[in-house]
Amino acid sequence: MDRTTRVQAQDVMSTPLETVSSGATVQEAASRMREEEISALVVTTDPPSIVTSTDVLAVAAEGRNPGDVPVTDVMTESVETVPPEIYLEEVAAMMTSFGIKHLPVVASDDEYVGMVSSTDVTEQLS
Numbered sequence: 001m002d003r004t005t006r007v008q009a010q011d012v013m014s015t016p017l018e019t020v021s022s023g024a025t026v027q028e029a030a031s032r033m034r035e036e037e038i039s040a041l042v043v044t045t046d047p048p049s050i051v052t053s054t055d056v057l058a059v060a061a062e063g064r065n066p067g068d069v070p071v072t073d074v075m076t077e078s079v080e081t082v083p084p085e086i087y088l089e090e091v092a093a094m095m096t097s098f099g100i101k102h103l104p105v106v107a108s109d110d111e112y113v114g115m116v117s118s119t120d121v122t123e124q125l126s
Helices: 028-034 053-061 088-098 118-125
Strands: 042-045 049-052 102-106 113-117
Touching: 028 042, 028 053, 042 113, 049 053, 049 102, 088 102, 088 118, 113 118
Parallel strands: none
Antiparallel strands: 042 049, 102 113
């Protein structure tokens, strides 16, 4: 594949970036994911964190009430991020190395502009 045909994160990322406040419950996050048909949300903490459908399932599997559990109890803090210009092969390598399925995309001015999922990568590289 030559440089002119290589796909970058900005070509496949979901936009706008969907977020949830740090004061939200797991149930609120789950409802938002269902409404938007996505499986991860960036939590508006500093630095930003992420809550995924896997985190929601863990709460349910543990028998906890999702309406009583704050996202801050289950979120992953200080998540890895990628720039919009990164090639998908590099995104795939990062996901494999870190064992993750979502990478927020951050512009040069530190603005969160989208999310790349393992599904996005698989669809493009297969």
